[in-house]
Amino acid sequence: MIAGAVAAASPVTSPEARTRPSRRYLRPPGGLPEQDFLSRCINCGQCGEICPNRTIKYFGPENGWDSLDTPYIIPREKACILCMKCGDICPTGAIQPVKREARAILDGVKMGQARVNESLCLSFQGKSCGVCYRACPLPDIAITVGFMEQPHITDKCVGCGLCERSCIQMPQAIRIIPNDR
Amino acid sequence: MHMPSHRPFVLRRHLNKARWFTLSLVFALLVALPFVHLYQTYAAAHAYDLLSPSERQIYDVMEALTGPFTDDPAADLDAIKGNTWSATFWSLKVSDPLAPLGQMAAGLSVPSLSFNWPFVITALIPVILTIVFGRFFCGWICPATLIYELNSNLAAWLRWAGINVGNRHLDRRIKYAVLGAGLIGSMVTGSVLVAGIYPPAIIGREIYYAVALGGFGAGAVFFLATLLFDLLVARRGFCRTICPGGALYALLGRYRLLRIQRTVEDCNDCAKCNAVCEFGLDPLRDGFGQECNNCTACMAICPTDALTFNLRLADLAAQGPGHLGKRYRRQHEPIIDEAA
Numbered sequence: 063m064i065a066g067a068v069a070a071a072s073p074v075t076s077p078e079a080r081t082r083p084s085r086r087y088l089r090p091p092g093g094l095p096e097q098d099f100l101s102r103c104i105n106c107g108q109c110g111e112i113c114p115n116r117t118i119k120y121f122g123p124e125n126g127w128d129s130l131d132t133p134y135i136i137p138r139e140k141a142c143i144l145c146m147k148c149g150d151i152c153p154t155g156a157i158q159p160v161k162r163e164a165r166a167i168l169d170g171v172k173m174g175q176a177r178v179n180e181s182l183c184l185s186f187q188g189k190s191c192g193v194c195y196r197a198c199p200l201p202d203i204a205i206t207v208g209f210m211e212q213p214h215i216t217d218k219c220v221g222c223g224l225c226e227r228s229c230i231q232m233p234q235a236i237r238i239i240p241n242d243r
Numbered sequence: 244m245h246m247p248s249h250r251p252f253v254l255r256r257h258l259n260k261a262r263w264f265t266l267s268l269v270f271a272l273l274v275a276l277p278f279v280h281l282y283q284t285y286a287a288a289h290a291y292d293l294l295s296p297s298e299r300q301i302y303d304v305m306e307a308l309t310g311p312f313t314d315d316p317a318a319d320l321d322a323i324k325g326n327t328w329s330a331t332f333w334s335l336k337v338s339d340p341l342a343p344l345g346q347m348a349a350g351l352s353v354p355s356l357s358f359n360w361p362f363v364i365t366a367l368i369p370v371i372l373t374i375v376f377g378r379f380f381c382g383w384i385c386p387a388t389l390i391y392e393l394n395s396n397l398a399a400w401l402r403w404a405g406i407n408v409g410n411r412h413l414d415r416r417i418k419y420a421v422l423g424a425g426l427i428g429s430m431v432t433g434s435v436l437v438a439g440i441y442p443p444a445i446i447g448r449e450i451y452y453a454v455a456l457g458g459f460g461a462g463a464v465f466f467l468a469t470l471l472f473d474l475l476v477a478r479r480g481f482c483r484t485i486c487p488g489g490a491l492y493a494l495l496g497r498y499r500l501l502r503i504q505r506t507v508e509d510c511n512d513c514a515k516c517n518a519v520c521e522f523g524l525d526p527l528r529d530g531f532g533q534e535c536n537n538c539t540a541c542m543a544i545c546p547t548d549a550l551t552f553n554l555r556l557a558d559l560a561a562q563g564p565g566h567l568g569k570r571y572r573r574q575h576e577p578i579i580d581e582a583a
Contacts, residue, residue, distance in 0.1 A: 097433060098353055101349035101350045101353045101435070102349075102359070103434075104329060104346055104435045105438040105439070105444065105448065106329035106342070106444070106448070107326065107451050110451070110455070112321060113284075114283060115284065115287070116280075116284050116455060119456060120448070120456065120460065122461050123461050127436070130434075130461060131439065131462065147321070151324060151325075153336045153338055154329075155359060
């Protein structure tokens with residue numbers, strides 16, 4: 063009965079749905095690649111319960127039944143502060159434990175990659191801003207600024223989303239592109 | 244039942260109260276932990292002045308409750324997290340045995356993942372306890388049991404008021420099929436689906452959603468459906484016949500060491516034990532089997548204290564009518580008279 067209901071509702075989980083911009087979400091820092099993450103996560107909710115910022119939220123059936131009750135982050139609403147508590151408490155290894163130091167985070171975390179939309183970014187429009195650079199927990203490593211504080215993202219960006227959260231433009235001129243989905 | 248006032252104190256008659264206390268304690272903890280987390284996030288934000296009045300109320304109450312134990316709630320109150328599906332006590336992680344089993348099934352569809360030993364070990368303590376005490380989790384810890392038993396009481400009141408409620412008999416073996424189907428479903432989708440149809444996994448996170456994230460999720464709808472199923476179709480029908488985790492616990496507890504058994508010499512055949520058994524077992528005819536969860540409700544109601552705990556790997560074979568009962572006396576008293 064239940065398996066039938068799941069099968070009937072599962073067209074929502076098509077690969078196209080995953081890459082639709084409206085469904086753009088991040089997994090918590092240290093999260094495994096999507097397929098591995100789904101098979102490891104037991105939906106216990108401890109990552110959200112330890113998150114000091116209540117950044118981690120949980121899917122209902124809207125993202126497909128296979129990701130029901132799995133954790134996600136929408137950086138525009140609340141961004142990850144890279145405290146790394148969720149990886150420590152995760153009992154299953156779906157979120158890998160990563161030490162809270164710059165080197166370990168650079169090696170072990172890849173939630174996504176920031177991308178600047180230059181036609182929206184104030185600094186590229188002649189109004190020096192630099193908010194994203196100041197919000198970044200890894201300044202000059204993940205993000206550098208040039209003339210008029212124009213941001214440039216390096217490939218070291220871990221995708222925490224604090225730049226997107228702090229961007230004063232609406233819609234945001236800097237956004238996180240989720241990793242490998 | 245008339246009770247002589249000089250009746251000695253028998254501890255096992257009172258275990259059922261201890262069980263209700265344990266169930267209530269676990270449930271209270273599941274309600275308290277999300278509030279602890281809210282308080283932690285408020286404290287970590289250092290912005291008491293920006294909290295709404297209701298948030299301030301939560302902050303004040305939690306500060307009063309935890310103040311004597313901690314100066315730094317954001318760090319210290321991380322000690323206990325989680326729920327009855329998987330929990331962390333300081334650094335000890337404990338999980339329901341169904342969690343690693345479901346994860347193993349889900350992992351079969353992802354060839355890159357190896358066997359997850361660190362997680363399997365978190366289920367070790369529950370597995371050992373279940374091998375010794377049987378399905379005790381279902382009767383003593385499961386947060387759903389508290390609500391299901393209250394639901395059973397509601398059904399009894401409705402029946403007393405003359406309203407018909409469901410009392411259909413369903414095959415207990417259905418739950419083993421549900422366990423298998425849940426594991427196969429997890430394998431096919433590569434995601435731990437059993438967590439979505441298992442009340443002790445649902446309740447903890449749904450309370451967390453409601454308290455901390457602003458509303459119930461899909462699991463609450465499922466749980467409500469199981470409550471209606473129990474009320475309208477079969478008494479305790481979900482636990483008896485559908486629950487996949489109950490099925491796993493029953494299998495693990497099949498050869499449990501601690502068993503309830505009937506002392507035939509003390510039994511008077513009153514059958515109160517059968518009436519009170521939430522799992523629909525047959526203590527009166529020594530029928531416990533792997534389904535018994537050692538809840539001790541039968542011990543508490545037995546007027547002659549004929550039900551006792553015993554350390555055995557198997558139930559006693561049916562012992563016939565109780566020696567204090569009319570049937571046994573009718574059969575045996577003439578012989579006793581002759582001997583006298």
